[in-house]
Structures are given as structure tokens and as C-alpha cells.
Amino acid sequence: MKTWTVGSLTHYIQELLEFDPQLGDVWLSGELSNVSHSSAGHLYFTLKDATAAIRCVMWRSVVEKVTWAPAQGTAALAHGRISVYSVQGNYQLVVDQLQPIGLGDLYNQFERLREQLKAEGLFDDARKRLLPAFPKLLGIVTSPQAAALRDVLNVIGRRYPLVRIRLAPTLVQGTTAPPQIVAALQAVDADDEVDAILLVRGGGSLEELWAFNDEQVARAIAACRHPVVCGVGHETDFTIADFVADVRAPTPSAAAELAVPDQAELRQRVGLRARQIEQALRRRLSLARQATDQQRRALQRLSPQTQIEARRQQVDDLSQRAGRSLGHALALHHSQLAGWQARLAALSPLAVLERGYAIVRQQDTGAIVRQVEQVAPGDRLSVRVQDGEFGATVRSGA
Amino acid sequence: MSDVQDAAATAKNLSFEDALAELEAAVRQLEEGNLPLTEAIALYERGMGLAQQCSDLLDGAQLQVEQLTLVNGRQQRGFFFADEQA
Numbered sequence: 001m002k003t004w005t006v007g008s009l010t011h012y013i014q015e016l017l018e019f020d021p022q023l024g025d026v027w028l029s030g031e032l033s034n035v036s037h038s039s040a041g042h043l044y045f046t047l048k049d050a051t052a053a054i055r056c057v058m059w060r061s062v063v064e065k066v067t068w069a070p071a072q073g074t075a076a077l078a079h080g081r082i083s084v085y086s087v088q089g090n091y092q093l094v095v096d097q098l099q100p101i102g103l104g105d106l107y108n109q110f111e112r113l114r115e116q117l118k119a120e121g122l123f124d125d126a127r128k129r130l131l132p133a134f135p136k137l138l139g140i141v142t143s144p145q146a147a148a149l150r151d152v153l154n155v156i157g158r159r160y161p162l163v164r165i166r167l168a169p170t171l172v173q174g175t176t177a178p179p180q181i182v183a184a185l186q187a188v189d190a191d192d193e194v195d196a197i198l199l200v201r202g203g204g205s206l207e208e209l210w211a212f213n214d215e216q217v218a219r220a221i222a223a224c225r226h227p228v229v230c231g232v233g234h235e236t237d238f239t240i241a242d243f244v245a246d247v248r249a250p251t252p253s254a255a256a257e258l259a260v261p262d263q264a265e266l267r268q269r270v271g272l273r274a275r276q277i278e279q280a281l282r283r284r285l286s287l288a289r290q291a292t293d294q295q296r297r298a299l300q301r302l303s304p305q306t307q308i309e310a311r312r313q314q315v316d317d318l319s320q321r322a323g324r325s326l327g328h329a330l331a332l333h334h335s336q337l338a339g340w341q342a343r344l345a346a347l348s349p350l351a352v353l354e355r356g357y358a359i360v361r362q363q364d365t366g367a368i369v370r371q372v373e374q375v376a377p378g379d380r381l382s383v384r385v386q387d388g389e390f391g392a393t394v395r396s397g398a
Numbered sequence: 399m400s401d402v403q404d405a406a407a408t409a410k411n412l413s414f415e416d417a418l419a420e421l422e423a424a425v426r427q428l429e430e431g432n433l434p435l436t437e438a439i440a441l442y443e444r445g446m447g448l449a450q451q452c453s454d455l456l457d458g459a460q461l462q463v464e465q466l467t468l469v470n471g472r473q474q475r476g477f478f479f480a481d482e483q484a
Binding site for chain 1 (some may be wrong): 406414415418421422424425428429431433435438439441442445446449452453455456458459461462463464465466467473475478
């Protein structure tokens, strides 16, 4: 059996409670009691109903934003998370929003309707639609005389004057307001061109804002085909319309800011894109220049001019070599010829004749006379000497 | 120059949203860097025309407010006049 220490068990309970997603996001309605302000500026109170009570604490930073005086016996709606105060072994609701929900009947009505619509799923996150980034036509449902409309138009005119506004005027307080709000919502929602609808009203008392806790208004918001931004009252005011709208804005001006983009940012974005496209083109051009340079170099290598020059040089070179070798061959032939001539000259009989010899032939036969017995007296001979021939007759034999 | 004017002229019909979307698509396409040069230059000129259109639209815009009124049970649209409209 495990024995806990007080601290370890408290720590375990603390983790159970504080890590629970349900308990981290609580809307709690009940009656205020034991309200006490601490010297540090925090507010301690208990929310109770007929059967139970829960301790609540609101830190000074939140207390400073509360525009009403939470008092004993007031019905209130609180939002916060459950946490454990280990020193005293308490669990408590750490409240970040607190608003009165009226007295008696109003409170009960609010609570009943909130529970009912919630059970029907009208507050589900899955139902919430996104607002278009660049609306062309915005419907506004509000009172044309109210300061809230002026604020909204100022904000939209400053941020995004490109949008067209279609105002559906309506009363925004009193018992005749809810059916008018419903009709105005339906009138702007009927046009397919509408991108989103702003339902706005400035601050007021709980009773003055009551039209926005009306069931028919809530159902009309839920039935809209276009997303609805609800900006009613001040930051601390919560209405049923806020819960059912696609987007809840704390004030009318905030609703306007959520509904349209800001032209200062858009101008920056356009400027940035213009610079980016310029840089991209610059890069593309330098890429093209590099490619061109590369091609030009390749082309230079391949160009006929270069080829012709190369061939010309080749021809030049060859002809020089041809010239040189032809010269050699001629010289060689010359010297060979001279050699043969000299040898021929040495062998020529004429050369012998020059030295005083003569060639003797039989005149009739032309036969060369080499021996004495070849001739007989009376034979006619022909004698060849160096410069010519003459006839001779044999006188006597051997 | 005339191409730039043409690109700007055709961008004139675009809404802010469409012009911005096309501009951003052009930036992406050109940044990918695979386009033939003539197309890249045309895209750049188009992009600059689109950026100009975006600026022109913002410069020239004036908030238009119309009001729905119920006349004999029928919705009608009219101009909205407020005493202190800025």
C-alpha cells in the first residue's frame, strides 16, 4: 500500500485538474458571494448556485479591466481555468473574464438560452467560418446614428477603402430591436456578393445590450450563409450573439479591423513582390548572359573563320615543306646528273680521239678495224679523228 | 516600352485580390528560373504592371457606403449619408 505525503498527493491532484482540457477553458455562471478585495488588488469571491459553490480568484491585471463593480448577490458569467492552491488544499477558478448577467429573469433567460444553443451545437468551433482575406462587399448591421458605425467606417476607410459597404440599418436596443436585427441580417445575407457581415453595437448597460442575447437574433446569425463578425459593447461584455457568431470581436472597431486587411501592410507586400520579381529577372538575365558568353566562346572555336585560318596555316606549312623537299630532290637529281655526265664523258670514244687516237673502219661495211689481217691492200677505209673523218686507202698488208 | 504599357493596361481590369495573387504567382514562377528569356521578361513586365495596378487601386480607392432601406415592404439600395462621416 502506497503512503502519500500531503505534498505529493496535492501535486498529483493538481496535475489531474490543471492538465484537464475541459477545466482549462471554463465558462461558469452563478451568483457572486464572499466578494473581497485583497490589499494587493486581487479579487476573491465565490460563485454559487442552489447546490454548490466554487472559489474564484481574479488577479489584479484582470480586475483593472473590469468596468463594473462585482457585488454580493449579482449573477455573473466568468471565464477561466481551474487551478489548485496547494497551501490550503483548495481548487479554484482563476478568472480572466467576468461580467454580470443581469438580475433574476435576465440571468435565467441568458443561461437557459446559452445551454440550449450550446446543446444544439450552435457554438461549435466546427461551425466557425473564416473571413475572406480580401472582401469586396461587407454588410454592416447596426444603427446608422450610432458612434459604433462611425468608428467602423473610419477603421475600414483607413485600412481598406477598396471594400464596398452595405449598411442594413436597425434599432440595436429595446424590445423592437431583435426582429429588426433579424430582418437586417437576412437582408444583407440574401445577396451572394456579400463576403461577410459585421453585427456591431457600442457599449451600454446589460439591458441596452439585451437584444444581442435574443434567441431569434442568435438563430438568424447561425442561419447566415456568410460569415458574421460580432462586435458588441466593450471587451468585457459577452452576449449570445458573440458565442454564435463566426468571429467574436471585443469592440465594433476591432470587428472592423478583423474584417479587412490593412493597406499599409498590403503596400509593403506589393513593394516586396515588385523587388523580388526585379531580382528574379536580374538573376535570369545574368544567367542568360553567362550562357551567351559560353556559347560565343564555343562558337568562336567552331567558326569557319577560325577553321579557315587554321587550314591556311596548315597549307602554308605544307607548301613550305613541299618546297623544301622539292628543292632537295632537284639538287639531288642535279648532282646525280652531273655525275652521270662526267662518267659518260669519260667513257666517250671522242674523249679518246681527243688524245690523238683514231677509229678506222671499212668504208663499205663500217666494221671497225682492230687487227692488221682485217684489211688488204686497196681497201678503202674511213678514219675518224677528233674533229672529223677522212678517207684512206690501204697500200700494203702486213 | 509598349509591352510594359500593354501589360499594365490589361492589369487595369483586375481586382486588388486577383492582381496581388497573379503578382505573387509571377514572382514564384520567375524565381524558379526555368523560363525562356523572352517569357521571363514578359512575366517581369506583367508583374510590374500588376504591382502598379495594386498601388493604383489603393491610391484611388474611396470607401463606398450604400444603405438598404425598406420602401413599401421592398428592399432598396441608396447612398448613405452620415453627419460626421470622415
